[in-house]
Amino acid sequence: MSKARRHALHAATTLLALLSTAAPALPAQAATQATVRAPIAGHHHDSALRYGTSSNWSGYAATGGKFTSVSAEWIQPAVSCTNVDAWSAFWVGLDGDGSETVEQIGTEADCSRGKPVYSSWYEMxxxxxxxFGNAVRPGDHFTASVTTNGSGSFTLTLRNTTLGWSHSIAKTLKSATLASAEVIAEAPSSLTGVLPLADFGTIGFTNARVNGKNLDASNPSVIDMATKDGVTKATTSGINAGTDFSVTWHHS
Incomplete structure (x- = not known):
C-alpha cells in the first residue's frame, strides 16, 4: 500500500471515529449533519508542476519545510442556494497536507433547506x-492567522473588521508536525465523506503570507477541487502580487 493511500485510509478512519462520538451542538449549521474541515483528501500531485487536485480542497498549500505561520484576508462570499443542502468553508491553517492534524480557523457559507447560513469557527x-457565535454576513471583511512557537503551542486569530469582532484562541497540540501551510476553500466532510460544495461564486484571498513572507515565496502547490470521476468542483487562479488569488466554484 502506498504512503498516500495509507494516509488517506488513516484520515478516513480518524474521521469515522471522530464523527461516531457525541459532538457538541453547532449553531446555525446547514441541515443536521455534523461537519469537519479535514486534511486534504484524494490528493493527486505532480511535484514538477506544483499542481494537484483534491476532492475537498482548492487553493494553495506550501510543503517541504517547517511552517510556523500563515495568514490571509478575504471577503465573505454570498452563497446561491437551491433545495439541496450544501457546504463551503474558507480558512487558513497549518498541517493537513502530508500530516494527520490540521490547525485552522475561518468562516463558512452553507445552504440549509434552500436558505444561506453563515458562520465562523476554529478547528484543531x-x-x-x-x-463562534458572532454574526457573519456576506460582504464582511475577515483577516485570519495561525501561528505556533514550533513546540506545540498555537494561536488562532480571526477578525471581522466590518462588524468589529475578533477571537484569538490559544491551543496546544504536541503531535503537530508543521508539515504544511495553506489558504483554502473547502468542501467540508461528514461521516458519509466529502459533502456537496455550496455555490459561493468566487472568493478572493488577499495578503496571503507563509512564515512571514509572501505566499509565492513558499513555492506552494496550486490545488483544484475535483471528484474522483474528474468533475471539476472549484478552480484556483494564479498568484497576483505575490499574495493574492481567487477560487471559483464550478460544481457541487
Missing part, C-alpha cells in the same frame, strides 16, 4: 470544530 483536527 482531529478534535471537533468549535463555532
Amino acid at each position: 483536527y482531529p478534535a471537533y470544530p468549535t463555532n
Whole structure:
C-alpha cells in the first residue's frame, strides 16, 4: 500500500471515529449533519508542476519545510442556494497536507433547506470544530492567522473588521508536525465523506503570507477541487502580487 493511500485510509478512519462520538451542538449549521474541515483528501500531485487536485480542497498549500505561520484576508462570499443542502468553508491553517492534524480557523457559507447560513469557527483536527457565535454576513471583511512557537503551542486569530469582532484562541497540540501551510476553500466532510460544495461564486484571498513572507515565496502547490470521476468542483487562479488569488466554484 502506498504512503498516500495509507494516509488517506488513516484520515478516513480518524474521521469515522471522530464523527461516531457525541459532538457538541453547532449553531446555525446547514441541515443536521455534523461537519469537519479535514486534511486534504484524494490528493493527486505532480511535484514538477506544483499542481494537484483534491476532492475537498482548492487553493494553495506550501510543503517541504517547517511552517510556523500563515495568514490571509478575504471577503465573505454570498452563497446561491437551491433545495439541496450544501457546504463551503474558507480558512487558513497549518498541517493537513502530508500530516494527520490540521490547525485552522475561518468562516463558512452553507445552504440549509434552500436558505444561506453563515458562520465562523476554529478547528484543531482531529478534535471537533468549535463555532463562534458572532454574526457573519456576506460582504464582511475577515483577516485570519495561525501561528505556533514550533513546540506545540498555537494561536488562532480571526477578525471581522466590518462588524468589529475578533477571537484569538490559544491551543496546544504536541503531535503537530508543521508539515504544511495553506489558504483554502473547502468542501467540508461528514461521516458519509466529502459533502456537496455550496455555490459561493468566487472568493478572493488577499495578503496571503507563509512564515512571514509572501505566499509565492513558499513555492506552494496550486490545488483544484475535483471528484474522483474528474468533475471539476472549484478552480484556483494564479498568484497576483505575490499574495493574492481567487477560487471559483464550478460544481457541487
